[in-house]
Amino acid sequence: MNEPLRLLLVDDHPVVRRGLRAMFDERSDTLVVAEAADGREALEVLAATSVHVVLMDLRMGGGMDGVTATRSITSLPEPPAVLVLTVYETDADILAAVEAGATGYMLKDSPPEQLVEAVRSAARGETALGPNVAARLFDRLRGPEESLSPREVEILRLLGQGLSNRSLSRELFISEATVKTHLVHIFDKLGVDNRTAAITTAIQRGIIRAVQ
């Protein structure tokens, strides 16, 4: 028997942390060494403690979000593996997490055994992806998926609040003509042909959030 895997739980929901802790506490091969409610706390813990695997929630209310935290963690000198654990299965979340250096991406409704197995895989440095997650990544790799420029995302965000082209132009201090140009590009990249469709597919892909 080796020494147990040292885990850090990062989630803003006390209940979820409690559930994970219970799941891992009852095994002899894992040891939860700390919990954190957001990314900042997680980094503090890592500065002081040795950890093999971080279980990371994305989208944490208030504090540093999971993707940023993951990026920071994986750029540490001797980074632990980061296993992302979330309820959301949108393209943007998955891609952002993987691109930020996450070792795995599991959904919170996974059965406990899968979670435990994913943690072990992550500790070995292997990639662990939930069933649907892998498929989405493949899709993404097949279609290069034109990425939106920062400005375009900004337009999209305001568009998502129901602004007209004129309001949009005033909000951003640009002409209405420019707004239209951006919109044409956005429509192209999203593969839609009107603003309402743009909003919903943007929400689906996680480019913007429904309620901010």
Added chain:
Amino acid sequence: MNEPLRLLLVDDHPVVRRGLRAMFDERSDTLVVAEAADGREALEVLAATSVHVVLMDLRMGGGMDGVTATRSITSLPEPPAVLVLTVYETDADILAAVEAGATGYMLKDSPPEQLVEAVRSAARGETALGPNVAARLFDRLRGPEESLSPREVEILRLLGQGLSNRSLSRELFISEATVKTHLVHIFDKLGVDNRTAAITTAIQRGIIRAVQ
């Protein structure tokens, strides 16, 4: 000391059930008698077991959702108290839950002590609402909040997929004129003046879902 409160946990996430169980197992005044992954399972349990308080998640993947389950439960002969426990804080969810007979409405990111206290209140038949939840209910009561007709919701749902008036009319086998009339009513009721704004406020109020 009385006999402990008998609890039923209903949530489709094993991790959450585990966390709740851990929280309540360590107290002598509560006893988790069963868990269920959706509404149907919950009803089966209640048919066979005596329960004081049901902790109910809304929005459960696949099975019977929480609101329907709550409605069924509260119409039982001697219903247990239903304490809704969810991550969503939208008007529609809250209202639907309360209207379905929920005794309380708590958010999953609440600290454990509040949850425990809410369970105890629920058992006494008292209403337990999370901090922001109460405020929303008051808002709702102040403004009567014109409710949308079924047809209007249907229009809104399709609108949320980016359809134009023409597509909308073809989809519903009505004339474009009728679609416009419905839209005008929807705009009125939602207090907006264009379709994009209608979509986002509808999503915010939980009338439609972002990703279906």
Added chain:
DNA sequence: ACGGAAGTCAACCGTTCGATTGATGCCGAG
């Protein structure tokens, strides 16, 4: 039986949107 809410349709009109074409300046990679 009557009133009201809901759903349907029509015609009109001004505004906005979407598409197209073309142009400018900036910046960073090769």
Added chain:
DNA sequence: CTCGGCATCAATCGAACGGTTGACTTCCGT
């Protein structure tokens, strides 16, 4: 340096949208 991507703006034109008014039917509740 040059090319491409990004952001900016302009002008045009047909299509779509938003507001308004008015009208007809059905259905429900009092």
